[in-house]
Amino acid sequence: MCARGFAIHSEHRLPIPIAQIREASNADTDALVALINRAFGAEAFCIIGDRTNVTDIQSRHSTGKFLVIDSDDRSSLIGSVYCSIVGQRGYLGLLAVHPDAQGRGLSSRLIGALEDRCRQAGCNFVDLTVVNVRHNLFPFYARFGYAAYDVLPFPMPEAARMPMHLVKLSKALHAPGALAAPLAH
Numbered sequence: 001m002c003a004r005g006f007a008i009h010s011e012h013r014l015p016i017p018i019a020q021i022r023e024a025s026n027a028d029t030d031a032l033v034a035l036i037n038r039a040f041g042a043e044a045f046c047i048i049g050d051r052t053n054v055t056d057i058q059s060r061h062s063t064g065k066f067l068v069i070d071s072d073d074r075s076s077l078i079g080s081v082y083c084s085i086v087g088q089r090g091y092l093g094l095l096a097v098h099p100d101a102q103g104r105g106l107s108s109r110l111i112g113a114l115e116d117r118c119r120q121a122g123c124n125f126v127d128l129t130v131v132n133v134r135h136n137l138f139p140f141y142a143r144f145g146y147a148a149y150d151v152l153p154f155p156m157p158e159a160a161r162m163p164m165h166l167v168k169l170s171k172a173l174h175a176p177g178a179l180a181a182p183l184a185h
Helices: 026-043 054-063 106-120 137-142
Strands: 021-023 065-070 077-086 089-097 125-131 147-153 165-172
Touching (some): 026 054, 026 065, 026 077, 054 065, 065 106, 089 106
Antiparallel strands (some): 065 077, 125 165
């Protein structure tokens, strides 16, 4: 680790910030769109077009928060995840790491920060959805304790290059005996 708080990995071009997860602001909207669309380029085999746009990100700012990691020089974002909370359930969405920064634990750090935020808000579970044809995502999320529990229709069939649907995954944030009781209204 160097004196500025970054790990050095010579095999990759972008340095890894050690503790620089922050909450995004509206000023980060364009950078979020660019990062997410670049990271979700892996879906080009199954989905037509970009994964998100300015309107979508602005809308999500009103219903949740993005947690982000800046590049070393703060000129761009290299990681992000969307977090929303409804009642006692958190939602993890749009997890994105710049392709040049993948494989360095940034996803783990973002997921951990999101789960901590959800625990602090009194959530019992965190949910997410993935496209069923992204087979590599199931073992990836299983490593963090997420398991499939339901399916949904793909919300934009006109953008699908093939038949597909969404798979809902969930993770309990507490041991079964320690789950918080629903809030009384």
